[in-house]
Amino acid sequence: MSTIAFIGLGKMGGPMAANLAKAEHDVRGFDLSDQARAAAEEAGSTTFDSAVAAAEGAEVVITMLPNGGLVKQVIGEILQSTEDSAQKPGLFIDSSTIAVTEAREIAELVQAAGSHFVDAPVSGGMSGAQAGTLAFMVGGDSADFDAAHPLLEVMGRSITHCGGIGNGQAVKACNNMILAVHQIALAEALVLGERLGLDHQAFFDVVSNATGASWALTTNAPVPDVVPTSPANNDFAPGFASALMLKDLKLAMASAEKTHTDTTLGRIAAGQYADFVDAGNGGLDFSAIINEIRAKK
Structure with missing residues (x-):
């Protein structure tokens, strides 16, 4: 059993901390929200x-x-x-989504104080946080990754060491750029299918078993009924909000600019999500972008 301070008990952090408490770790939590702290207390944290x-x-x-x-x-x-203090925390694990440069600056701060740091952003959304099936992408040296692994394993099903500090954030930016492009391409294809008279179920049955299959369709389908657990069945209540997708796309575009990488589709996706969020849709699941595509004639 480890004594863990968990800072940030929101929609992602709250369930993650709850899974650690359920595994009988001593979880000491903090969040600015009274509601989040109360929920964490109910789930076993102090x-x-x-x-x-x-x-x-x-x-x-x-x-x-x-x-x-x-x-x-x-x-x-x-x-x-x-x-x-002789009781300084030995290991800091940051699972936020931040810039690669920020992760490396924070690591320097931690290491200068004699402690260890890994960046460990996640994929899997609120459902993954609740189920303990998140995918962790971890940057840090091998010994620190090994120290963090038993705790990450409580909260996730996939824990991958991606190399040095900041590499977890690097792959998160790449992954979510892909996801945004997939979700937009899927929405365009679905709207095209609708206008050609194609039934959603028929579209799903074919594409989910063909070369166009993706997580965006098989888990996060932006139309109701074909995947009962997707946000489209609940008025696009977010598993992963559009505002957060835009944040991640901005981080990816900043990295692309810094590394002189041509990310044409990533730029298009970032522009579309910026317009969607600016129109007041930041609190909807990012799959709700299909509504913007339907509105265009």
Whole structure:
């Protein structure tokens, strides 16, 4: 059993912390939201009024926060508070989605304080967080990956060491750029099929067993009934919100610019999601982009 400070108990972090508590780890949580802290308490965590208080006596700190600036701030505060303490956390695991450069800057901060760091962003959405079936993509040295692995295994079904610090964030950006392009291409094909008189079920039965198959269709189909658990059956209540997809696409485009990589389809996808979010749809699942495509004639 490990003593874990879990900072960020929202829609992703809350279920992740709950799975750690269910596995009988001592989880010390913090979130700014009273509701999130109450839910974490019900799920077996002990919550505190600050990230620093949650990290007192913790062996491991896991962060799941909205952006890199906040991750750096929270980890910096924890390190400063334990600067002269023999109980400084030995390992920091960041599962937020942030820029590659930010992950590497935070790692330098942690390592300078004598602790260890891995970036471990996730794929799988809220359903994966709840079921403990997330895919973790991890950047860090081999020893730190090995130290983090038993905890990640509680929360995920796939844990991949992607190389050095920042490489977890690198592959997350690449993966979600692919996913965004897939979801848009699928939506365009479905709308075309609708206008040609094609039944959704027939489309699904053929394409899910043919060369056009993808997670965007088989798990996240943007039309109701063909995949009963997809957000389309619940008015596009988000498994992964459009605003978060846009955030990830912006990170991918920043990396593409920095590395002089031509990502034509990625740029198109980023532009479409920017327009969709700007129109007030940021809180809908990213598969709801099909509504924007249907609206165009």
